[in-house]
Amino acid sequence: MLPADDPSRRFYEELLARFGSDDRVVVSFRSDSLFTPEGVATLVRATRAVEGIPGVRSVEGLANAIRMRAIDGDVEIEGYLETLPSTRGEAEALRRALLVDPLRAGSFVSREGGATALLVTFERMPEQAFLESSLDLAVLEAARQAAPDMHVVLAGTPHVKAEVGRILAAELVRMVPVVFVLMGGLSCFFFRSLRIGLIPVAAVALGLVWTVGAMGWLGHDLNIVTTLIPPLVLVLGFAYATHVVASDRAHASAEEGLARVVFPVVFTAATTAAGFLSLLGNGLEVIRGFGLFAALATGATLVAALTLVPLLLVTVRRDGTSTPGAALERRFAHLAELDLRHARAILLGTASLAVLAGAAATRIEVNLPVIENFGPESRIRQAYAEVDRLYGGANQFFVMLQAEERGAFEQPAALREVAALQTWLEAQPEIGGTTSVVQYLEVLNEALGPEETPTRRIPDRADLVAQLLLFGANEELDVLLDRAHRVITILVRSTATETRQFDALARRIDARLAELPAGLRGHTTGNAILLTRAADRIARGQALSLLAAVGMIGLLLVAYFRSLRLGLLALVPNLLPVLFYFGLLGATGITLNNSTALMGSIVLGIAVDDTLHLLVEYRRGLAAHGDPAAAIREALPHVGRAITCTTVAVCAGLLVVGGSALRNQAEFGLLGAATLAIAWLVDVTVTPAMCVTWLRGARP
Amino acid sequence: MRIGRSVRRSLAFGLVAAPLVVIGLTHGAIAGDTVPAPGPDASLAEIEACAARNLPDAAGLVEFVVEAADRSGEVTTSRAEIRWRRDDEAHARIVLRVSEPAETAGTALLVIDRESGEPEFHLRLPALSRVKRVRSRRLRGPVLGTDFSYEDLDRLREPMDRADLRLLGPGEIEGRAVWRLETRPSPEDGSEYARVLTHVDQVHCLPLRIDLFATEDRLRKRLRASLDELRDVGSARLPARFEMEDLERGSRTRVRIERFETRPDLPAEQFTRQALLDAVAR
Missing domain, CATH: 1.20.1640.10 (Multidrug efflux transporter AcrB transmembrane domain)
Structure with a gap:
């Protein structure tokens, strides 16, 4: 809706051009028996069902998530669900492993471990086409049919x-x-x-x-x-x-x-x-x-x-008709x-x-209620409340950071700036969590790193970062890092729902981004920011x-x-x-x-x-x-x-x-x-x- | 070796893409003009035989350049070398060594085929000064920051070696006569594709184009090989340039072969974990 020369639209177009569609919804599955052999099998079934829906571009979730870790001097890279747990003990071990994985805890898996989410990205299409196809409802229906015994809710801007x-x-x-x-x-x-x-x-x-x-x-x-x-x-x-x-x-x-x-x-x-x-x-x-x-x-x-x-x-x-009385x-x-x-x-x-x-x-304020537009008892309002509570925010937006030089985000100093920014972001009351390439690098560094006792931290050498990224490049990183390592995004999960909340938050973030060192520029962007x-x-x-x-x-x-x-x-x-x-x-x-x-x-x-x-x-x-x-x-x-x-x-x-x-x-x-x-x-x-x-x- | 199954979104190894592509395409190479290709009405067995007659030599090396462009058109370029050797049991050993850019130069991966079908991987990251074995039952996802997935590479290594391969008949691609071959992975395969359509050039017996469909009619990726420029080594021949386009990610990867040699004299010692460790020590 914004004109082509509007800065917000330009940043958003750039986000789409570099990192693809951000039309995402969250499908949350909650059940007391989630981490049981049956529960995990159900989750895999639901993931495959959602993946099979025409118009769904990709699905991220536990069923597709990879675990990287150091074992006896080797590095193991396996899908979390490469082998489905067959006992309650194995399922519980899976839950514990997920809760200490910074790439999964709080994003795919709720912090208390009682729920897990699928992040569904749709093909980019006109809003009218999306509406006519009811893709969001198709996703919800497929998930519910595959997991009839679980509490399944759907949240996200495309759904709203x-x-x-x-x-x-x-x-x-x-x-x-x-x-x-x-x-x-x-x-x-x-x-x-x-x-x-x-x-x-x-x-x-x-x-x-x-x-x-x-x-x-x-x-x-x-x-x-x-x-x-x-x-x-x-x-x-x-x-x-x-x-x-x-x-x-x-x-x-x-x-x-x-x-x-x-x-x-x-x-x-x-x-x-x-x-x-x-x-x-x-x-x-x-x-x-x-x-x-x-x-x-x-x-x-x-x-x-x-x-x-x-x-x-x-x-x-x-x-001939009567005239009205006087x-x-x-x-x-x-x-x-x-x-x-x-x-x-x-x-x-x-x-x-x-x-x-x-x-x-x-005293008039400019604001478009988004979730508050629905009644307090509405299904969508309750779904948002649940996703906010479990995953730190149903709405997602991005902080896009751009450097002038190719390979700039291979420099440990730049990555530490990103980490500091994430810490600041997570201290904001409207933000429940963030994800960036920093977390991926920390996990890779821990799995492959030089220490005899591995620790999760940003590598201290640029060439090591480049080599880890060469080794670990994957589709999950598609939305977080460009191939030239010059532009990155920080994915922000937020509980803000009204546009005035987003506006106030975006202004605070913009002020913080203005403090970035020379050579780094940052902008907030995404569907919610654009709205x-x-x-x-x-x-x-x-x-x-x-x-x-x-x-x-x-x-x-x-x-x-x-x-x-x-x-x-x-x-x-x-x-x-x-x-x-x-x-x-x-x-x-x-x-x-x-x-x-x-x-x-x-x-x-x-x-x-x-x-x-x-x-x-x-x-x-x-x-x-x-x-x-x-x-x-x-x-x-x-x-x-x-x-x-x-x-x-x-x-x-x-x-x-x-x-x-x-x-x-x-x-x-x-x-x-x-x-x-x-x-x-x-x-x-x-x-x-x-x-x-x-x-x-x-x-x- | 069967790699690349089931999981579409994953962390993966970035280093084995190019060697497998090269070897895959070489696998289909034909002996120039000396061995006549079967005619347009060839049977599936004749086409398979045509490809099988032209296996590359037991050892050799390839130098190549990879240009990976993301959806915004930003291109990253890297250069690497592959050496391969087949042991007495015809199991392949492959060493990939990156030479450019400088920050990743020296990164190397050794792939050892095993009888079990689960290959062994050893990784050398020069910044770490050590070699690590990589434990994984399956390799998945995109490799080398490129648009090739491990499943793609597996298909390229053995484009004709599929139990479910079906000959659809002759066709034409960009003015060249081709045979159209189709495979439809079963759900148990856990493939990221519902259908794979391979167009094999009738003159060179080389895959000219491979269409990879995510669903019955939704094209996910397309591999194109340029047959205008071929690299001949002994009796083998392979395209000098090929390109994989990922229509979903909006990205493409171009590979250009700069040097292709058969080297039967490559010593077996170069294809060991110790060789990677020695490189670290140097």
Whole structure:
């Protein structure tokens, strides 16, 4: 998702180019009878079963692990399971041997020896292909079938990504019909007509088909950001269509109803689309894609609102239907009176709340919950907790160290730097363990080394290191050392799961890497690090785009009012819901991520829509009566039904999303509903108060 | 000698790759133009006989250069020499000695074939000034930091000596007529391959290409021998260059033969543990 020139992506590409795919999962097997003849045989069977799955590139585990040791002046190199243990005593001896092997203890075998893990690396493939093949589940299923009596769990970034994809797809299928039914039902209630009430829903459906169809036609897959476009279409499309329907209901002729509403609807759509198009300047391709398709979605919903809706309304008019009662309009007339009487108090109260919201907004943190995105009782969350506990961390990333000279990592001094760095890394609370070529060399040195009493330590001669590596080069080292011995990686197992934790950890590591001696450079990289950087940039990019959209809307308002002062004042009620939204984020501790940042754009879109309709009607009334109070008395009841219907229906839809199994989706729904309710409150109280206080001269 | 079975990911010996490759390819060498090769419709027995007639001499030496490129294209180059000798029971003894780069120069490995089928290995690392015997029932994994695994080398040593070898028929590779031979290791073999397809050149009786499949149709590795340049020694002939490509690791290893001699006079004393110890003492 990051652009090609982003340093994080460059390091990651280099990691892949030098050391291959890091798409790995951990399959953990836990059993009281693991280290028995039957348990070990089961483990071998499970390993072979997983190895046989198409798409699995390699499997590391006890069944494939090699043991190197000195025996009576010779060196023995054998697979740990070259001969399967046939007695409990042999199995127990195997367990003890593994627990003192620095290459295996804590990585393949849990520190207490009651569990063992397979590290499964997948072929590099597009995420969509991985998702469609459900490779992660195939691995889990194969392992469970082969080891039915063991507790088998699966963890790792590829599994998390696939699980999120599956949940989103399932919820899309389940929630969209519910949202449509709910919004349709509420629309029917507000317009007191089944046929009329379904018209906005039909417009939304058409806009959705056009947008998703265009994405498919242009070969653009839904990704972590563009997956938010359907709810955007739902919200905007419903609002535009509802205003057209409401205007039609309020006027005697269809032509008059449409003419009255065309300008605010087009103006709103133009400002919203312009805001989205401003994202085309963003450095992230996913954000540019989102900007393009969100603008397209805005256009599609506008066209649907101005074509399909009037056509359907004409049919309804021809058949003759009842018009909604005037009860709601009467309530808005009362509310207008209230606003007029308490305009200053409303503005003062709003200003105080705005200050509080602004203060709360300063506490916002950028973070994408990864494992915390799943419920506490979810299978994946429990699997992560277990793998974290047993192996010191389910998430893996790399510290890549590069030297300038070939053979640099044959120098004992460089290897001691690596060892010191590993010691520092393992002292970090989020890190459960590390592995590098240093451990391999120590084992090789112990097995072949010069001492009569072997000890595990880094060889003290560069030529010995080179010779040991020549002797001991193997596929396990493929991810830890390049063939020129110029670049190495330290594999880090971490319990960090949220992107803010990774970000903080990566920053600390980067600071430590800056202390490396001259000639050595280091970077943190890996799938988890890349996700952290991408999530951070996406969230910040979307938040910045919001500012761009605000600027664009301000310009258009200035143009509309032909006055800088009036334009900027009119911007205030548009911005207030956004400010309150970010205040809510800060106050509740909900973090800024791709979903919650997008809600800012949706809130702005809806706020602009409702405010513009009110302002246009207000100016029309001002032109007709010359009196701001009279204009508000006319404008608020005129638009009240549409903005209330839109808010209630969209809030109901978002509350459905609030039931998502994924935390950030649920937060998106619940926060969105709360904020849209606030936006409605602002529009029916603050905007009228502002009109009669600061926009008295806003006559066309 | 049967080596290289079952375990794909392992620590392994880095030194015996090249000799076995060379001897393997030499094993298939044919007597130049003096012995006519069987025609395109040859039977499996005729093809095997063609290869068997051209065993290398009982003793000799080969000097070669290995260029191993990793997936990023970084190349490491090394130079080595192999000496081999067959004893009275036709068991092979091989000594590999690395001469370049400087930091590994002098590293040597002695491989002694045994009747039991489990060869004996003795390793000399010059930095340690000692010779160690290596105990292992099976050699596995990649060797010499290259893309050859011990199983590959075993196959190359005896490409025609497989009980399950099957002749698929004639074919063509890069404009050359070949015989296509297939083996399918049984699960009990613990092979890293499901299928091995060997293309034997019909003119020289040399393996021109060997495709090693991880599953029925997933190509894992490909060995290519260049027959444009051949090394002739006596009646034997072998390709001067060959290359193993590992499609999974994204890496490749090129071997270039620089010198190939048959030396029946190579003394048996050079092929002993004591000879390696004497080299340490020097």
